Amino acid sequence: MKRALLIINIGTPDKPEKKAVKRYLTEFLNDKQVIDIPWLLRKILVNLIIIPFRVSNSTQLYKRLWKKDGSPLLTYQNKLTEKLNQKLKGEYDVFSAMRYGNPSLKYVLKDIMKNKYDELLVLPHYPQYATSTTLSTINKVKKELKDFADAPKLKFVDQFYDHPAFINAFVHNIKMHDVDSYDHVVFSYHGLPDRQVNKMHPGINSPDCTCHVAMPEHGKNCYKATCYQTTRLLASALKLDKEKYTVSFQSRLSKNWLMPFTDVELIELLKKGKKKILVVSPAFVTDCLETEVEIGYEYQEDFIKNGGEKLQLVESLNDSDAWVNGIAEIIKD
Missing domain, CATH: 3.40.50.1400 (Rossmann fold)
Incomplete structure (x- = not known):
């Protein structure tokens, strides 16, 4: 064939x-x-x-x-x-x-x-x-x-958010940094308007929604649910305690987008004494404007200006050998 x-x-x-x-x-x-x-x-x-x-x-x-x-x-x-x-x-x-x-x-x-x-x-x-x-x-x-x-x-x-090859490739990149030397890890995903997420998963913003703690049965095509599940899989592979990491969303155009917002969350973490932050962006397999400029420059500049010591962005998968092998595994499955 x-x-x-x-x-x-x-x-x-x-x-x-x-x-x-x-x-x-x-x-x-x-x-x-x-x-x-x-x-x-x-x-x-x-x-x-x-x-x-x-x-x-x-x-x-x-x-x-x-x-x-x-x-x-x-x-x-x-x-x-x-x-x-x-x-x-x-x-x-x-x-x-x-x-x-x-x-x-x-x-x-x-x-x-x-x-x-x-x-x-x-x-x-x-x-x-x-x-x-x-x-x-x-x-x-x-x-x-x-x-x-x-x-x-x-x-x-x-x-492919839950495929072991994708998770392992990102874990490989994260481990290139000394995770234990950071006060906190932020998993930042691209934001979406609430109305778009609600179409796939009605009630996503209700108090009864449990996407942030467990993958719901009906959550396969819920963007918010899969983002939180991606984080749980990565955190488990990295053996991170729940208190050690946060999920947030970036690149919003209005207040009616998925929350919490990454830039706001970073300042809140600073107020709690978290001055060294490692940021992972598992919604992007290739580094781009949202990673290199939005996080790596704009958020970093704001973080340091407000008293932070270090904001480190983890490089995305890009053309790494780990990701080449990962894609080969994904398409075989």
Whole structure:
């Protein structure tokens, strides 16, 4: 059987310049599953309010993120794809694309179709399932392939937050730091609007919700539940006491997003005398704006300014050998 593996990440601007950043944000934020409000209201909000007011600041952030060889998200993904092609040679031909921006999912899928594969396995690069990331990516793949009469058999890895290979790869990176030398560990996940989480798991914010203490039976596709379960699995592997770590959410756009907020939580920990903090971001398998700039620069600067001694970000999985081997295990299962 001739098989292809397609890895899809969220995306990045082509350049850290206003025109490129605006083009990227326009495609990203106009996705109805990213901002899930009525069409007309979304168009007004995104194109007349959010983008005009955010593009300049976002461009400055991308300039801070950018390396000599370009966007880390794209650079790491390209290297990861090369390593996987070597690792899986004879089993899969490995391709990579971005949900928004380049390399375009549309054109990568066209290239895949030229090779007449029997099976296409799609791995959205998001450990925890969310409609705004995973489902949006899956729907886009299906849409682009629907007009091909000879499309290959499609399979999807919809999430892998609890796969031992993913957990072990992150534990490997965390152990590169002396965890015992830190006062506290913060597991920071990308935030989501409460309304999106409520659609998948009604009552998520009610006092009766137990996602933060145990994985509910109906929580498989609840983003909040899978984030807390990811943390429990990592903490167990690291033998962390419950008092030693905290779960929080970053990158919010309003107060009606998943709480507690990471930046607020870091200051609260400072007030409790926790001056050395290790931050892990298990929602990101590749370092990007949210890890390197938001946590590694903005949160760190604020933490130190308020009296903290050290805020250390754990490097994500990127193109590490541990993650190459991890993906090989995940797709076999």
